[in-house]
Amino acid sequence: MKAIINQPKDKISTTQTAVAVSSIIIGAAILTMARPAARIMNSPDIWLSVIFGGLISIILGIILVKLSQRFPCKTFFQFNQIIIGKLPGRVLSIITIIYYIILSGFEIRMLSELVHIYLLIRTPMEIVMITFICVGTYLTVGGINSIVRVFELYLPVVILLLFGIMLLGLQHFELDNLRPVLGKGFINVIKGIQATILIYVGFEIMMMLTAFMKEPKKAVKAVIVGIGIPILLYTIISIIVIGVLTVDEAKTLAWPTASLVNYIEYSGGFIENFQIFFLIVWILTIYTTFVSFHYMASLGMGQVFNKDFTVFTYVSNPIIYIIALLPQNLDEVFKLGDLIGYMGIFIAGIVPVLLFIIAVIRKKGRKRKGWENDGIDT
Amino acid sequence: MLRWLKSKAKKTENNVNIGNSENNKDNKNTSYSKKNKSSKKTNNINDIYVNTSTNIYTNINLDNDMPITQKLQTNLKTIEEALSYSPDLVIRMLKYTYSGFEAAVIYIDGLAESKVVQDNILKPLIKEFCEDKFKEKGNTNNISNKNIITSRKSISSIEARIRNSVVTVSSLKEANTLNECISGILAGNTVLLIQNSNKALIMKTPGWRTRTPDEPITEPSVSGPRDGFVETLQENITMIRRRIKDRNLSLIKLKLGRRTRNDIAVVYIKGIANKDTVEEVLRRIGQIDVDQILAAGVLEQFIEDNFLSPFPQMQYTERPDRVVAAILEGRIAIIIDNTPFALVVPASLSMFMQSPEDYYERWIYSSLIRILRYLAIAVSLFLPAVYVSLISFHQGLIPTKLAIFIASAREGVPLPSLIEAILMEVTLEILREAGIRLPKSIGQAVGIVGGLVIGEAAVRAGIVSPVSVVVVSFTAIASFSVAQYSLGIPIRMLRFTMMLAAGMLGLYGVMLSFIMITVHLSRLKSFGVSYMSPFVPYRPGDWKDFILRLPVMMMKKRPEMLKVEDKERQKD
Numbered sequence: 011m012k013a014i015i016n017q018p019k020d021k022i023s024t025t026q027t028a029v030a031v032s033s034i035i036i037g038a039a040i041l042t043m044a045r046p047a048a049r050i051m052n053s054p055d056i057w058l059s060v061i062f063g064g065l066i067s068i069i070l071g072i073i074l075v076k077l078s079q080r081f082p083c084k085t086f087f088q089f090n091q092i093i094i095g096k097l098p099g100r101v102l103s104i105i106t107i108i109y110y111i112i113l114s115g116f117e118i119r120m121l122s123e124l125v126h127i128y129l130l131i132r133t134p135m136e137i138v139m140i141t142f143i144c145v146g147t148y149l150t151v152g153g154i155n156s157i158v159r160v161f162e163l164y165l166p167v168v169i170l171l172l173f174g175i176m177l178l179g180l181q182h183f184e185l186d187n188l189r190p191v192l193g194k195g196f197i198n199v200i201k202g203i204q205a206t207i208l209i210y211v212g213f214e215i216m217m218m219l220t221a222f223m224k225e226p227k228k229a230v231k232a233v234i235v236g237i238g239i240p241i242l243l244y245t246i247i248s249i250i251v252i253g254v255l256t257v258d259e260a261k262t263l264a265w266p267t268a269s270l271v272n273y274i275e276y277s278g279g280f281i282e283n284f285q286i287f288f289l290i291v292w293i294l295t296i297y298t299t300f301v302s303f304h305y306m307a308s309l310g311m312g313q314v315f316n317k318d319f320t321v322f323t324y325v326s327n328p329i330i331y332i333i334a335l336l337p338q339n340l341d342e343v344f345k346l347g348d349l350i351g352y353m354g355i356f357i358a359g360i361v362p363v364l365l366f367i368i369a370v371i372r373k374k375g376r377k378r379k380g381w382e383n384d385g386i387d388t
Numbered sequence: 389m390l391r392w393l394k395s396k397a398k399k400t401e402n403n404v405n406i407g408n409s410e411n412n413k414d415n416k417n418t419s420y421s422k423k424n425k426s427s428k429k430t431n432n433i434n435d436i437y438v439n440t441s442t443n444i445y446t447n448i449n450l451d452n453d454m455p456i457t458q459k460l461q462t463n464l465k466t467i468e469e470a471l472s473y474s475p476d477l478v479i480r481m482l483k484y485t486y487s488g489f490e491a492a493v494i495y496i497d498g499l500a501e502s503k504v505v506q507d508n509i510l511k512p513l514i515k516e517f518c519e520d521k522f523k524e525k526g527n528t529n530n531i532s533n534k535n536i537i538t539s540r541k542s543i544s545s546i547e548a549r550i551r552n553s554v555v556t557v558s559s560l561k562e563a564n565t566l567n568e569c570i571s572g573i574l575a576g577n578t579v580l581l582i583q584n585s586n587k588a589l590i591m592k593t594p595g596w597r598t599r600t601p602d603e604p605i606t607e608p609s610v611s612g613p614r615d616g617f618v619e620t621l622q623e624n625i626t627m628i629r630r631r632i633k634d635r636n637l638s639l640i641k642l643k644l645g646r647r648t649r650n651d652i653a654v655v656y657i658k659g660i661a662n663k664d665t666v667e668e669v670l671r672r673i674g675q676i677d678v679d680q681i682l683a684a685g686v687l688e689q690f691i692e693d694n695f696l697s698p699f700p701q702m703q704y705t706e707r708p709d710r711v712v713a714a715i716l717e718g719r720i721a722i723i724i725d726n727t728p729f730a731l732v733v734p735a736s737l738s739m740f741m742q743s744p745e746d747y748y749e750r751w752i753y754s755s756l757i758r759i760l761r762y763l764a765i766a767v768s769l770f771l772p773a774v775y776v777s778l779i780s781f782h783q784g785l786i787p788t789k790l791a792i793f794i795a796s797a798r799e800g801v802p803l804p805s806l807i808e809a810i811l812m813e814v815t816l817e818i819l820r821e822a823g824i825r826l827p828k829s830i831g832q833a834v835g836i837v838g839g840l841v842i843g844e845a846a847v848r849a850g851i852v853s854p855v856s857v858v859v860v861s862f863t864a865i866a867s868f869s870v871a872q873y874s875l876g877i878p879i880r881m882l883r884f885t886m887m888l889a890a891g892m893l894g895l896y897g898v899m900l901s902f903i904m905i906t907v908h909l910s911r912l913k914s915f916g917v918s919y920m921s922p923f924v925p926y927r928p929g930d931w932k933d934f935i936l937r938l939p940v941m942m943m944k945k946r947p948e949m950l951k952v953e954d955k956e957r958q959k960d
Contacts, residue, residue, distance in 0.1 A: 164925075294899075
């Protein structure tokens with residue numbers, strides 16, 4: 011196990027990497043996606059912002075990948091020490107770890123809120139959170155291989171169910187709700203990107219995953235596919251949500267997508283309430299996102315403090331629990347979400363670009379073309 | 389006598405001889421185990437890894453290297469003592485005073501076939517050495533009669549002659565130590581000891597009865613072969629050999645258990661099975677050092693990857709066609725003497741959902757039946773839990789008409805639905821357990837009593853609602869459709885945990901237990917092969933045989949998950 015820290019021995023294939031990236035990105039965001047964008051944009055062009063947001067994330071993702079490819083078999087927590095020196099690197103790593111822990115706590119809180127509203131009305135949230143953390147820890151300590159296998163298992167289920175639900179939602183779909191296209195101009199779409207890019211948070215995981223890949227050269231392909239699938243999914247969801255609910259209603263609802271599912275009914279059919287299927291979807295997606303961030307945080311701590319990461323899994327659990335309990339009501343939860351969004355832009359967007367530039371300037375890491383050793387040993 | 393005492397004082401550790409005496413023999417025509425002539429490597433594997441039985445702890449401390457003395461009586465006495473003067477030990481003396489030939493034939497009555505001993509051992513020996521052959525020529529040349537057996541050279545030539553041209557048993561070998569002789573006798577062989585000779589002859593004369601191959605009880609089939617394994621190792625190996633006539637079929641024979649000295653055979657096809665897996669199997673078996681391995685199930689528990697998991701990590705089957713199909717895919721079979729079950733390694737979840745029937749029928753029907761089986765497993769796992777959670781927590785999710793009906797049916801039922809469901813399930817499990825032990829005549833009555841009377845009466849009395857009876861019985865029927873019994877067991881256990889989770893946390897609990905189960909399955913490995921193969925990790929080539937059973941013409945390659953060496957099964 012100790013070897014895993016410094017030299018990742020578990021290897022994942024390219025497909026598995028793409029699946030992992032997709033699973034992480036498809037998280038709690040599917041539930042709240044339409045509202046923040048609708049608030050900012052006030053026009054039904056949300057789907058365009060979603061696509062552009064996704065494209066920007068792909069570009070950022072490629073920069074991330076190129077950065078990680080310069081340091082084969084080293085994760086972000088290891089190579090940032092090489093690029094900017096030991097102490098600043100450690101500080102940066104700790105900031106990232108704190109970010110991931112807050113993110114995990116946020117995901118758990120979102121889940122508990124949803125469970126509280128739709129499933130278990132009278133159960134205290136603490137029980138929901140504790141059970142979820144336990145099941146999540148069980149997977150996290152299994153290591154990256156088990157985690158990715160579980161992702162491979164869940165992703166098709168999630169995608170199929172989401173498509174199915176969206177297709178059912180076509181029943182109430184009205185194209186007029188989406189018009190006028192580009193009514194408020196292209197600038198509006200650009201403005202919306204600041205909201206929609208937050209739903210792609212999670213792709214920075216590629217900085218860690220590249221170290222585990224069997225064929226790191228294919229990491230670019232993995233990241234493109236990995237972000238491409240959520241782009242497609244989110245676009246369809248946003249189109250249908252706006253098409254059914256209209257922009258004004260989407261502004262007011264706390265959970266637009268869930269409310270969409272409430273609309274679906276097939277009279278005469280046996281199943282009246284399609285909530286059950288949607289339930290499966292969001293529990294699985296939030297689970298995958300939570301486990302990934304939890305794993306990344308524990309791995310980071312393990313690499314910074316040079317110990318086995320499983321200890322840190324258990325150590326971070328109470329912290330996550332406390333963070334999940336911090337917001338007092340749903341409004342504060344969403345405020346936390348916005349805060350995370352801003353942190354995410356910094357950590358996933360600004361930091362890798364800066365690191366890349368510094369790495370090129372200081373000539374650290376292997377160059378891609380020749381794969382010559384630049385004095386760095388793996 | 390003195391020599392024997394001296395050797396007793398020595399501490400010996402040489403174990404490898406005993407189990408491997410068969411395998412170590414070079415390919416003279418006297419070896420028992422059928423091995424590939426060119427597989428010298430397996431010799432080394434056995435030497436390094438196999439730790440066969442240690443000292444036989446009998447009444448007297450017999451040293452392993454007890455040599456065969458030249459005095460016949462001493463040897464006989466040692467053997468008798470070692471076997472505790474057992475009354476079924478037969479010692480048949482042969483003596484011809486004219487030539488000084490003295491020998492003893494030793495076997496255990498019941499284990500060795502006395503007819504074979506009579507016809508093929510005693511008769512030729514007596515004919516050769518105990519008849520007066522030289523009398524006809526007149527008594528002028530008495531030297532040839534008297535005291536022939538004096539010099540060492542003559543003894544060895546006599547031994548050679550006996551071995552090569554006198555005894556007519558089909559399989560025999562030489563032995564140098566008394567321990568080999570004793571093991572041989574205990575295994576059903578006959579031992580020939582000659583006065584003044586340091587060697588013994590061990591001849592194979594198996595004489596116990598075996599059951600005729602019968603339809604396997606736990607895995608009956610509709611349109612496939614009806615023979616199942618029997619309790620004798622050699623018969624089982626023969627059944628496999630009849631189906632795979634490939635010269636690369638390799639067997640490795642080992643002995644396990646300090647007191648039981650059970651034979652096991654590890655069967656695979658060289659060139660298809662992954663070498664590392666074979667070595668891993670042998671390594672794990674070699675690490676077992678225990679008194680007894682009486683059944684395949686016990687061996688399974690010793691060498692499996694994760695003994696805490698409820699899921700079986702090896703296939704446990706009674707059908708030779710299943711074993712043969714698995715071996716041809718690249719898996720390894722372990723067959724144990726005295727057990728009609730074989731273990732197949734490595735196993736993955738898909739194996740337990742497949743039945744050999746699927747391959748004997750045509751593909752459309754087989755694919756649909758397989759889908760049905762997966763559905764049945766899902767039902768048998770989830771239905772009671774979902775029922776309990778919907779009734780207790782999420783009444784709003786039930787379709788209105790059904791909800792009204794269930795509510796009216798549960799009118800007056802005193803128990804909360806979780807307790808009701810658990811009660812019914814436990815009753816069903818008790819009935820199932822009782823049914824196994826009953827003789828066939830009473831078995832029918834139990835079905836009627838359990839099903840109709842108790843179920844019906846309980847509903848009438850108002851203890852349980854009819855809906856839960858329906859749910860529980862449907863679950864039970866679905867659980868019987870599992871292709872392999874060993875997978876039904878974890879499903880039964882997990883159903884209870886799911887019900888409890890559902891009773892505590894509703895559908896959220898069901899989802900969490902589902903996640904728990906899938907996570908556990910994803911972490912499980914069987915001899916290096918991920919348990920959830922071929923679904924995850926994605927290997928689209930293996931999906932042809934996973935949920936659907938695509939036409940045989942399309943299955944050109946062996947499953948990738950097993951990392952086989954020879955990938956092609958079929959040419960265009």
